[in-house]
Amino acid sequence: MEEKKVKQNAPYILDLEAGQHLWCACGQSTTDPICDLKTHKTLGFAPKRFELTEKKKVALCGCKQTKNPPYCDGTHAKL
Numbered sequence: 001m002e003e004k005k006v007k008q009n010a011p012y013i014l015d016l017e018a019g020q021h022l023w024c025a026c027g028q029s030t031t032d033p034i035c036d037l038k039t040h041k042t043l044g045f046a047p048k049r050f051e052l053t054e055k056k057k058v059a060l061c062g063c064k065q066t067k068n069p070p071y072c073d074g075t076h077a078k079l
C-alpha cells in the first residue's frame with residue numbers, strides 16, 4: 001500500500017446534493033475529493049462512502065489525514 005498523498009493542505013468546500021457520495025481516500029483521484037472509481041484500485045485504498053439526507057455545504061478533507069473521514073477535522077493545520 002502506498003502512502004496517502006497530501007493533495008491539498010486545506011479542505012474542499014463543496015455544495016453536494018442529497019444522496020450517496022464517495023470521498024477519495026488515496027489523494028490521487030482525478031476528481032478529488034470525490035472518488036473517480038478507478039485510481040485507488042492500484043494503490044490499496046478504499047474510498048469512504050457517505051450519505052447526505054439533504055443538499056448541504058460540506059468541508060471534505062483534502063489532506064487525507066483527517067481522523068473523521070470524509071470531513072475536515074483540522075488535522076491539516078498541523079502538517
Ligand code: FES
Nearest residue numbers: 062063072075076
Ligand atoms: S483538510 Fe484534511 S483535516 Fe482539514
